[in-house]
Amino acid sequence: xxxxxxxxxxxxxxxxxxxxxxxxxxxxxxxxxxxxxxxxxxxxxxxxxxxxxxxxxxxxxxxxxxxxxxxxxxxxxxxxxxxxxxxxxxxxxxxxxxxxxxxxxxxxxxxxxxxxxxxxxxxxxxxxxxxxxxxxxxxxxxxxxxxxxxxxxxxxxxxxxxxxxxxxxxxxxxxxxxxxxxxxxxxxxxxxxxxxxxxxxxxxxxxxxxxxxxxxxxxxxxxxxxxxxxxxxxxxxxxxxxxxxxxxxxxxxxxxxxxxxxxxxxxxxxxxxxxxxxxxxxx
Amino acid sequence: xxxxxxxxxxxxxxxxxxxxxxxxxxxxxxxxxxxxxxxxxxxxxxxxxxxxxxxxxxxxxxxxxxxxxxxxxxxxxxxxxxxxxxxxxxxxxxxxxxxxxxxxxxxxxxxxxxxxxxxxxxxxxxxxxxxxxxxxxxxxxxxxxxxxxxxxxxxxxxxxxxxxxxxxxxxxxxxxxxxxxxxxxxxxxxxxxxxxxxxxxxxxxxxxxxxxxxxxxxxxxxxxxxxxxxxxxxxxxxxxxxxxxxxxxx
Ligand SMILES: Nc1ncnc2c1ncn2[C@@H]1O[C@H](COP(=O)(O)OP(=O)(O)O)[C@@H](O)[C@H]1O
Ligand SMILES: [Mg+2]
Numbered sequence: 153x154x155x156x157x158x159x160x161x162x163x164x165x166x167x168x169x170x171x172x173x174x175x176x177x178x179x180x181x182x183x184x185x186x187x188x189x190x191x192x193x194x195x196x197x198x199x200x201x202x203x204x205x206x207x208x209x210x211x212x213x214x215x216x217x218x219x220x221x222x223x224x225x226x227x228x229x230x231x232x233x234x235x236x237x238x239x240x241x242x243x244x245x246x247x248x249x250x251x252x253x254x255x256x257x258x259x260x261x262x263x264x265x266x267x268x269x270x271x272x273x274x275x276x277x278x279x280x281x282x283x284x285x286x287x288x289x290x291x292x293x294x295x296x297x298x299x300x301x302x303x304x305x306x307x308x309x310x311x312x313x314x315x316x317x318x319x320x321x322x323x324x325x326x327x328x329x330x331x332x333x334x335x336x337x338x339x340x341x342x343x344x345x346x347x348x349x350x351x352x353x354x355x356x357x358x359x360x361x362x363x364x365x366x367x368x369x370x371x372x373x374x375x376x377x378x379x380x381x382x383x384x385x386x387x388x389x390x391x392x393x394x395x396x397x398x399x400x401x402x403x404x405x406x407x408x409x410x411x412x413x414x415x416x417x418x419x420x421x422x423x424x425x426x427x428x429x430x431x432x433x434x435x
Numbered sequence: 436x437x438x439x440x441x442x443x444x445x446x447x448x449x450x451x452x453x454x455x456x457x458x459x460x461x462x463x464x465x466x467x468x469x470x471x472x473x474x475x476x477x478x479x480x481x482x483x484x485x486x487x488x489x490x491x492x493x494x495x496x497x498x499x500x501x502x503x504x505x506x507x508x509x510x511x512x513x514x515x516x517x518x519x520x521x522x523x524x525x526x527x528x529x530x531x532x533x534x535x536x537x538x539x540x541x542x543x544x545x546x547x548x549x550x551x552x553x554x555x556x557x558x559x560x561x562x563x564x565x566x567x568x569x570x571x572x573x574x575x576x577x578x579x580x581x582x583x584x585x586x587x588x589x590x591x592x593x594x595x596x597x598x599x600x601x602x603x604x605x606x607x608x609x610x611x612x613x614x615x616x617x618x619x620x621x622x623x624x625x626x627x628x629x630x631x632x633x634x635x636x637x638x639x640x641x642x643x644x645x646x647x648x649x650x651x652x653x654x655x656x657x658x659x660x661x662x663x664x665x666x667x668x669x670x671x672x673x674x675x676x677x678x679x680x681x682x683x684x685x
Pocket of ligand 2: 478
């Protein structure tokens with residue numbers, strides 16, 4: 153009896169130690185990663201770098217074009233993917249008469265979210281850059297990203313639409329409401345937290361995307377003089393610039409500076425997704 | 436005068452026939468109770484009367500259903516118009532996640548009422564009509580979800596009244612409530628029948644005898660007996676009705 157409980161206590165203590173070690177290891181890895189990036193990156197990050205166009209001749213390192221390219225990619229992609237994705241999700245969950253068709257589309261969307269992004273890049277390059285003759289350009293990058301994140305937006309929107317109780321819909325229709333009015337006044341307000349959270353996470357994916365963009369949006373770092381020029385010419389995002397500086401140009405310190413910017417952005421995006429979701433749920 | 440009538444009404448969910456050749460005439464400004472064991476088609480029948488069955492995929496309706504002599508399944512019928520005339524209160528109270536005021540104003544706003552003064556008036560009248568005004572008049576801007584179950588159900592009745600319906604369908608509207616709330620709603624139904632035609636589904640025989648004038652007994656999708664409540668409960672014509680109301684099955 154004595155023996156057994158001693159044994160069990162040892163076993164318990166050992167197990168707890170192992171679990172604590174695992175947790176500590178994960179934390180250490182995370183802290184180490186963040187630490188290395190910030191320690192190497194932040195000292196190299198200067199105001200001049202953030203606000204200037206690079207020039208080899210004048211020996212200027214600048215990532216302003218890459219920042220603007222990233223902003224353009226995020227804004228352009230969301231501008232197209234958001235209405236399209238939310239619209240498709242509303243159609244699938246609220247209108248589609250054929251539930252078989254809706255199920256097939258849902259399955260397809262689910263599968264598409266798991267495909268490695270480089271495949272989207274390949275297809276985007278073949279279609280937009282070559283077939284349509286757009287070459288490497290921000291617009292090719294935007295459309296490729298739209299295709300890439302559309303399934304995610306459709307899925308997250310559908311999931312949040314499905315959490316809206318059926319009884320709201322019945323009550324509204326029972327009062328003589330039309331379908332669209334019911335969706336606008338009850339279904340969307342009740343699911344907006346999920347939709348917004350999904351969007352913010354999609355922004356995170358866009359900001360962090362590199363493979364699909366290397367193929368389609370290119371890697372140039374030139375300030376465009378107009379929106380038209382910005383969209384139709386090659387432009388590297390921050391992630392692509394990170395790759396170019398550290399691998400092609402051997403300026404690893406610039407790479408780290410960009411990495412610390414991306415790190416801060418990612419943290420901000422995740423944090424705002426959490427805050428916004430919580431805030432909207434409370435209202 | 437009959438306000439709603441069905442002739443040879445059949446309804447299928449896929450291959451499963453839930454209503455079999457129902458002929459019924461529902462008298463105006465009376466309370467009609469639908470009784471029968473669960474699964475016999477009471478809710479299904481109720482929902483054919485304002486076409487809430489349209490929401491169910493793979494449902495098929497045959498036969499004739501008329502509201503004030505109009506075939507409500509005729510092509511071109513305006514379903515939103517129909518549902519405004521024939522309102523519905525559900526088994527579980529289902530207020531919208533908005534303020535008490537906005538819950539009541541929801542229907543009138545759909546139907547184009549914009550003026551604040553008119554909305555205020557409709558909200559007050561509907562809440563009074565559903566005997567809940569005194570309990571909520573000081574907190575109209577509070578969330579409807581903060582009310583108790585019984586209050587929520589009366590709110591849902593008020594919400595249905597706010598669009599000025601002609602008929603009110605109530606599917607076991609008191610089955611989720613405590614006895615005090617139930618008796619409040621029963622009193623309310625008795626008052627409402629002065630202006631409205633009311634059709635209730637109930638599992639509760641006492642309730643049917645207390646508040647209904649006419650009664651319909653369903654069994655396995657068939658209408659077994661239909662007539663005056665007092666007559667049906669004192670001298671049922673059909674053996675199966677007698678067995679059911681004396682509690683021998685169901
Ligand atoms: N949405 C539905 N889809 C398929 N079958 C249904 C649906 N609703 C009800 N039924 C079937 O129709 C029959 C009658 O159901 P219902 O009208 O709900 O009965 P009651 O209200 O009398 O309990 C039952 O056999 C039930 O299983
Ligand atoms: Mg029922």
